[in-house]
């Protein structure tokens with residue numbers, strides 16, 4: 001569904017190649033400045049590349065018009081601020097049209113209480129939930145058809161534990177409907193629980209592409225993240241990660 005070859009952007013991405021298929025839930029992880037946001041923006045077709053190519057459904061992203069792309073791929077950016085005192089209902093209505101808020105979105109993001117309130121008066125986590133909803137609504141018809149590319153840059157930033165799980169469960173369900181979801185974040189335990197493809201980034205490159213964190217040693221992870229990493233095994237046999245300074 002998505003492939004990218006030899007992507008280069010000066011000071012940001014170095015000869016990055018990879019691919020992902022419909023139905024995958026890809027988690028991109030790495031230290032600050034390792035290139036995660038740059039990669040997501042490139043995959044969204046929103047950054048001009050110095051070299052290389054990104055293809056969606058075997059077609060170069062550059063050959064899509066922006067309106068065409070907007071119906072099948074969305075990007076929730078890390079920093080999105082509204083200069084206008086629009087209510088949450090107004091912001092979401094712009095993207096949902098007459099369809100309203102799908103039940104699955106409401107169940108995961110619990111937005112109804114915020115609808116009358118101005119977006120710029122919500123707490124950080126509340127606003128993040130609205131921005132994730134806004135991104136998903138943009139491509140909701142494509143999600144229902146199983147043809148969407150969903151790119152989310154730290155969608156769990158500021159969310160409480162319950163809403164992080166509700167959101168990642170929703171995204172996993174969207175993947176099961178044959179969509180491709182790619183998220184950046186900084187939580188090894190969420191990655192272990194929900195990812196079925198993982199790209200680990202370091203200094204502008206994907207240095208590991210894995211199906212699960214089970215297939216990489218703590219030592220290799222520690223090297224990539226520049227931090228001590230150890231894990232325990234819970235009662236179901238899953239790894240639980242702990243980080244510490246060496």
Ligand SMILES: Nc1ncnc2c1ncn2[C@@H]1O[C@H](COP(=O)(O)OP(=O)(O)OP(=O)(O)O)[C@@H](O)[C@H]1O
Pocket residue numbers: 011012030031032033034035036037038039
């Ligand atoms: N607009 C820009 N122009 C030039 N360099 C940039 C720009 N935006 C980011 N960079 C640089 O590109 C590199 C990768 O940044 P990027 O935002 O992709 O990292 P990241 O992995 O998403 O980091 P974080 O975890 O902090 O969000 C960094 O060195 C950053 O300083």
